[in-house]
Amino acid sequence: MKKTQDLEKRYIINTYNRQADTTPCLVRGAGSYVWDEKGNKYLDLLGGLAVNVVGHCHPQVVEAICEQAGKLIHTSNLYYGEPQAELARVLVENSLPDGKVFYANSGAEANEAAIKLARKHKESRFKIITAEKSFHGRTMATVTATGQPKYHQPFAPVVEGFSYGMFNDLESFKGLVDSETAAIMIEPIQGEGGVHVAKESFIRGLRELCDHEEILLIFDEVQCGMGRTGKLWAYENYGVKPDLLTTAKGLGGGMPIGVMIAAEKFSEALQPGDHASTFGGNHVVCSAALAVFDLILGNGFLEDVSRKGTIIQQEMESWIKEFPELFKEYRGQGLICALELKKPTAKDILAKCVESGLLINAIGDTTIRLLPPLNISESELMEGLGILKNIAVAVHE
Ligand SMILES: Cc1ncc(COP(=O)(O)O)c(C=O)c1O
Secondary structure, eight states, rough: HHHHHHHHHHHHHHSSOTTTTOOOOOOEEETEEEEETTTEEEESSSHHHOOOOTOBBHHHHHHHHHHHHOOOOOOOOTTHHHHHHHHHHHHHSOOOOOOOHHHESSSHHHHHHHHHHHHHSSTOOOOEEBTTOOOOOOOHHHHHHSOOOOHHHGGGGTTTTTEEETTTTTHHHHTTTOTTTEEEEEEEHHHHHHHTEEHHHHHHHHHHHHHHHTTTTEEEOOTTTTTSSSSSSSGTTTTTOEEEEEEEGGBBBBBOOEEEOOOHHHHTSSSSSSSOOTTTTTTHHHHHHHHHHHHHHHHHHHHHHHHHHHHHHHHHHHHHHTTTTTTEEEETTTTTEEESSSSSHHHHHHHHHTTTTEEEETTTTEEEOOOOTTTTHHHHHHHHHHHHHHHHHHHHO
């Protein structure tokens, strides 16, 4: 372990603030568990920050990767590719059936593509409205789209043309629209911002507003999509469709991929030469994503996500009743959820959980976030929740 820590300290820019004494060095994973280099086992309720939707090293995903890697890894986008064409069909048939996709390598890049398309699709319209507390990525355009000033300040001046409405407040979005507005970009569930679920009236109202003003509605489902809410896409919970949809994280089951899907009438806005990515649509990555789709669209998979989400909600709500002085609120849907604490102990709880073999996430001082693998078993989930509750109670005592 020392060697890895020493190498990291010397050679890696410190953007992740790992703590030498408490952050494990993970070397192996299977299902809902990972192991560190000392052989310690951890139950993973963080799921690679919503990436490991079918757990760690799912045999079907591993097989798809190995088989494709043995055939052809990379060719460039100057040539056709079978896995990318097949994955595009699966993505489109399961989202915007008349749509088309653009392949990138991350959530930020998928959103960057959506922003570029939105700016190009109608001349003189370049402004994008997003929500306060949103998170859309770390490139210059997507960090500007992110409605959190702390991410802008060190990099000012940021990109022109972005403004921020209040999440779940339709009137504040209406007030920002003008004749130069190209798009509204929203996470149906804000993930990094603390797991805030959009109200149905808000999402439906945004759809009507965008139709009325002829502006694009972009749903960023990088974190809340790919089955996490118990539907393939979170927007299915609202009965409305976006014009552009972005997905990444869980799509590759751990392989780097980002996709923007555009409804047909808008996809034409991007023409040859307008946008590109060397690795976008890579053969191996797309083969992994096809295996992930095969699993999450399988019989009963998504229903099971909803069922387990209800278990978490009921559990956490019972904790709140039992310890109203410690726990404030449950937020979430399916397997994206947050427990709001009354005291600023999230980081202490996280550290103790790691010591006890449980991986969770803390947002700020008072929010615990869980993003477990979608195929976690009920007994694994209950085991993890039990550890979390005991530690949260003990930390407050
Ligand atoms: C909603 C949302 N959009 C975009 C991103 C950026 O994705 P990436 O880190 O893959 O660039 C994230 C990352 O957390 C996210 O949660």
